[in-house]
Amino acid sequence: MAHEYFIAKKIFLKETEGKKVSRPIVRISMISIALAIVVNLLTIAVVIGFQKEVREKITGFSSHSYIMINGEGSIYESEPIRKDQAFFESLKSNPNIDFVHPVAFKPVLLQSEKRKGTIKTAAGKDSAVVRQDVQGAVLKGVDSTFDWRFFKEYLIKGKLPMVNTEQISNEILISQKLATDLDFKIGDSVRSYFAKNTSVMRYFTVAGIYHTGLAEFDKKIVVGDLRQVQLLNDWGIQASIEVLDTLSNGYVALKANVQGGNGVYDYDWGKGYGSVHGIKICPSFDTTFRLIVRDYMPIGSYQTKQKIQPDTAYISIKVIGDGRTACTFPMDDFGNLKRNFSDKSGLNFSLKTTEKEVFFKSKPGKGSADKYIGGFEINFKDWEKIDADVVELQEELIFKNTEHGELVQVTSIKENQEEIFLWLDFLDINVLIILVLMVLIGIINVGAALLVLILVKTQFIGMMKAMGSVNWQIRKIFLCQAFFIIGKGMIWGNVIGIGICFLQAKFGILSLNPEVYYLDKVPIDITWWHILLLNIATLIICLVAMVGPSALISRVNPTKAIKFQ
Helix, strand or coil, X not given: CHHHHHHHXXXXXXXXXXXXXXXXXXXXXXXXXXXXXXXXXXXXXXXXXXXXXXXXXXHHHCCCEEEXXXXXXXXXXXXXXXXXXXXXXXXXXXXXXXXXXXXXXXXXXXXXXXXXXXXXXXXXXXXXXXXXXXXXXXXXXXXXXXXXXHHHHHEEEECCCCCCCCCCCCEEEEEHHHHHHHCCCCCCEEEEEECCCCCEEEEEEEEEEECCCCHHHHCCEEEEEHHHHHHHCCCCEEEEEEEEXXXXXXXXXEEEEEEECCCCEEEECCCCEEXXXXXXXXXXXXEEEEEEEEEEEEECCCCEEEECCCXXXXXXXXXXXXXXCCCCCCECCCCCECCEECCCCCCEEEEECCCEEEEEEEECCCCCHHHEECEEEEEECCHHHHHHHHXXXXXXXXXXXXXXXXXXXXXXXXXXXXXXXXXXXXXXXXXXXXXXXHXXXXXXXXXXXXXXXXXXXXXXXXXXXXXXXXXXXXXXXXXXXXXXXXXXXXXXXXXXXXXHHHHHHXXXXXXXXXXXXXXXXXXXXXXXXXXXXXXXXXXXXXXXXXXXXXXXXHHCCHHHHHHCC
């Protein structure tokens, strides 16, 4: 092989009489190979970078996997699940899991402040108007265990919300798109509306502004305190004891006042649970009434009734005077009890007759909303094993179940954002088509150059055969020349392709419309093994393809070839 390589190198480097014909063809072949390498390098780098960046941003907004109550609802509308799950601690110690944390979601309408603007009238003149814009979003509630790495990376103004304080935080993190559309700045108070049994309005403070370029999610996700979402979703129940404004046969009526849950309650006034939601009393001595309330909630697709976390309320009663006398408390002009309030809370007051005065001090329950969440977000350490990890986790939780009786399901980000991931997977087909087409173009051009070289060197072929060289030895000489053409083209292609990738990765020269492509610039991600594999595959495929055209040498007749002009 050494002497064939030596001859091929000399022929390739030496300017022959046929240079006016062969040299342009050879250069075109090298340019085609260089272009094929450049296009294929850019295609692989852009597609891999695009898939990776979109995937990381989507999982940054949510997670690789999500545990929620079994059902057909999306992660934004799922039924609540108990937060104190035994499997939570085992998940944190799982070697395949990077992090796990509880979250909850609540749709919200954000309203801007009044702003002055102008509109065009029918006559074409500007008319001054005052406008308020409203935009829908989803409030994502997180707690102190939340992994903020993603939002730290894309935080452009302000700071992250404080969600690890004792008091419930009203700070939120919004996107630059929402801030621009609604004219919000750091420190602004945001009027927010939530749909419950009746519309509820809350004020939140803009703590920070982020920008990922993933427009579909930027305009949707607002991050805040998990406890805010728990209260807004009416998860769990909150109980209090209310003194009614009526008297019944000389008795005062105490009634259970319960908020949250599904409205089907059990009441325990000290003698066990039952359906009695109120009692009648005529206080004669100091006492305290305790009320425990629990409700039923449908869990999972089987609609199993499961008692959820109860709440406890108290009312203390103090009697001054002759407690044995009748409770003939006076009424006002509207038929309500005359109450003497001791503070502005409305919970502490007294009722007075001529013989005695009864003081009531109500202590509502703390509520059990903090015991419930929307689900658990999980990120695995290896994206490539996410499907297997999700299946393994699903099987574990199905057989293990939960100590509270909930039937849970484990979903992956590929299910929750199925359309986007199907689109990303479809890009692999586009890459394959481009790679095949560019290599095919390179093969055609190199094959054409090889045929021209064979034609130009017909006399040389005849002389080699006359001196005793066999066809395969001569073919190897021309295959070496093809190797030189392909190799030189590949060198230039790698220099240009890698250079363009570096410039785009460093300076982001080429931009994109984030409304269409989810990103604001063309992403680049390529590794050395991608480059090496592409070059090796291109070289081998092109050389193997040249074996066919080189067979033309076997048809050259030495006698006629030596006389060929």
